[in-house]
Amino acid sequence: MKQWFGKAAALSVAAAVGLTAMSGALLANPYEKYKGTTIVVSWPALSHFKAAETLVEEFTEETGIEVEIDALQYLKLRDRQILEMSRDEGEYDIVSWVVMWKGEYVSKGLLTPLSQFFTNGALVDPQYDIDDIADAYLQNGGIVGGTKGYMPGKSGALYGVPFGAETSILAYRTDVFEELGLEPPKTYDELVSVSKMIKEKKGMGALTSRGKTGHQVTAAWLLHLAPLGGKIFDDEWNPVINSPEAVKAAEVLRTVSNTGPTGIPSYGFSEMSAAFLQGDAAMYLDSLKIAAMSRNPKLSKVDGKVGFALHPVGSRCGSETGGFAMGIPANSLNKEAAFLFVQYMTSKAGDKRMVELGGDPIRLSTLNHPEFVKQFPEYPVVAEQLPCADPDWRPLIPEWNELNIDVLGQALTKVITTDGPIQPIMDEANEKARAIMAREGYYAWSDYRK
Amino acid sequence: MSGVVLRDVVKAYGDVVIIPKLDLEIYEGEFVVIVGPSGCGKSTTLRMIAGLEMVTSGEISIAGKDVTYAQPKARDIAMVFQSYALYPHMDVAGNMSFALRLARVPKAEIAERVQRAAEMLELTPYLDRKPKDLSGGQRQRVAMGRSIVRDAYCFLFDEPLSNLDAKLRATMRTELAILHKKLERTMVYVTHDQIEAMTMADRIVIMKDGVIQQIGSPREVYTAPENLFVAGFIGSPSMNLMDAELTRNNGALYVKGQGFELPVPGRLQERADTAKKSNIVLGLRPEHFSAADRGNGAFAPIELAVDVAEYIGSSQFIAASVGGKNLTAAVEVGPDAAPMESGTYYFDTERLYLFDRESGQAL
């Protein structure tokens, strides 16, 4: 009896060892281990992400990892994500953030550095080729902790991969420009003179622009700030929004508002783009999204009459980058599976597939793909524009919200709705900005050195 | 012509005619009570005099002035409403002086007139109270005071006492009568209560279905009702009306019905002769019954089967039947008398009424 029991035990141990060995051998499929896992994705209900849903289904089919999508209205996204990520065990395994939020998420300790996955040979696809991802997008959306905390630099680390990222380009009405014998403006001087000419000769709005109080009007100003050589802060966190460059950008904004379609001080993004798409403005300077929108007959009356050009250059070339990046919350319970998802969605194949599904590419190989170039005239422009993108076109620090909305949003409204001199307005804003930074302790180092 | 005169007045709401045609002349200084059941058009008549309702056709004149289409304020009238209609946001003095203030009467005069009216109505201690802090009787007096202060040519009263309890109502009736004597103004008073009409009126106007049935002094309408309606309406308890026919017996004229036969008095003989003999209504006022023959020859016996006798002190109300028909009698007996029983009672035939059943008119 005893003997029999011992034999059986030995056998079962052997069987167990054998099974383990066998399963080890089966790990030829990197996804196998996570089959049946369910990961939850939080992203905005925007067109790029709508398009991504098909690719998510294909991911589940291929890998066996189930994905639950929690698509929220853009405005509600951050509050919800922060709420989930600040719990001990969060619901979300993947969050998609607007680049603006990355500093806040990392400073609050809510995200997982991606290095811990890129060091895991079993997870990383050797053909992933992270260098193929547009550098501006990766730096802007994914890297946190470099220079000033949000720019690239040795102290930075990768927290996310861009997905649904975008840059700014100039779109213009080929028919209007031809009629007036104009060339699309290459410099800011040309932009200003072309704007005045269009308004004068054609009576239509020249450049459409956002202008609503708050972050919208600030966004419009920032478009011009970087190319004109301005910045929000110097290297010591002193605000420089009253510098000659910044004042010049505000002047440009005022000209744009005066020569643009009626109502710019009340425009948000949708009103601004609608003015162009419905033929009330001859130029558009903002997110590349306009390209896809102009081809959508439901939105656009100008399909076929739109050309694309680089963001005009001032003292330097400096377009904006923005949009979304994806990363993994620190409190996720399925981090490896989540990484596999991020990798899949942003791989070369995934990126091409996204374009086929109607999304926006993040990889140079996709932007330069001959087939797509034929189909999407803006792709070469975007590819050329991206190296120009200024990662410091606005600071990504928690205080930015207040500066953006309360300080700049107010001052710039004054710029475009009044006629008085601009310098004093910007001087006052600069003082307010300085007070906020002082309150938040940014000058501790410079005070200490005194 | 002075007084209040309504000439050929018609009031209709669309197709519904409330008052077919009304002529009424109220003399200056007279107290006229318009009485009738609800819906008879008495309030409408009063409101037309007030100018709150417009006549459909016809004319109204007050103090000799044609006011048919004049605004209420141009008619020199004052009105007291059933609900008193006081202004809740003004105190008693404010309520009483409102019309004077609108008319821009000098302040001193207003104060004096309010003071006088308040004294007359014993309202002086309450002048700065709001209506909600007053009792029903006091509110009623304020409503009167509001009219008195006006010193209008004509006072209109729309059932002013019907929201008061019985005792207060009796007191106010007296006060109103006194007031009329003091003020010597024309007063038109509408009520459904014939006692109010009888006690206060110089003349009573009895209305039914928009038509005046009779106009006369209280005595006239009581002693000589012109038709069945007036006969039944005036008097309390109301007149007993019984189907009857006229018969001749030994040359004498009798009115005969189920269970009774009474001689027709001399004053009616002539007219009864010419009337249809078989289509008569006999009217007997309860108070003209008697327990005993008073022996002046006018009293005729009548057999009553008494159902119940109500003791009310100096007399008793008897609910009885004659020939199977219900009848009320009030007989004077001593306060110590036992409840009255069935038997022979007597009726003062000098005071019986005969009506033509078809036309309803008195013979």
Next chain:
Amino acid sequence: MAEETLITAGKAKTGGRTLTPYFFVLPAGIVMIAGLLYPVADAFYLSFYDWKIGTKFAKAEFVGFDNYIRMFSDPDVRESIWVTFRFGFWTILIEMIVGVSLALLLEKPIRGASLFRTIFILPLMVSPVVVGLIWRYLFDARVGWINYYLGYLGIEPQVWLGDAELAFFAIVFTDIWQWTPFIFIIVIAGLQALPSEVLEASRIDGANWWQQIFLVKLPMIRSILLIALLMRLIDVFRALEVMYILTGGGPGRATELLSLHIYNRAFDAQLLGYASAISVLLISIVFLLSLGILVVGNPMKEKSDI
């Protein structure tokens, strides 16, 4: 005798005092505490902390009266209060005048009055968010109907929502559009409940149309007018959705009512503690205003007037 026994029995149960009334208001009391006092107390508590969304409250820093000190020296808060008072003054003034006038005009059962009444109260049925959207499109500078029809009159297109004065006009106008019917309904209900005899008495007393309105009708519905005023006043301090959608408080702070200011501070600038401190200020202002109105003329006190 029997009655007497009953009364003494009732008294005996509670030892001379009766607790029954308190028992009946208990549920209402609990709802009040849970639904009203708790959030207010919480906001008050929060106003002493510097708490950022996304961090644990345990980590929030206690800052004492810092938020209050900052608030009283903050020109933006002052400006926002000023905007709110101006907004309240104009909207309530015009709503009261227009609402009461319409009610007086449509009080009599003239032909079509019920149709007009129905049309007039329609704006009340529309949710504030939809009101905001409707008027945002109507006021739109480029495609809005208002500019379109003004174009027929030869008037240049105006930037309704992007100009400080026009935007203020726009929110006042929108509020009047939506809330005049509220005054209208309340006043017309009050007017129709007025005893007709009192109005007739005033006609006989010699009041003309104007005098009847100003000396009789309006004073008689005074308590109703006060309640309507009070409710609108409180609403002005609660108004958020329409302005949020219509202008977002802009341009500048031209249309940033105090409630919207709090919202922007709390959720855009993420200053929860500071926003709570301003909320406490808002509650205090509303409380004082309500108290003032109740002291001037308690509408409950004169309920039995009519």
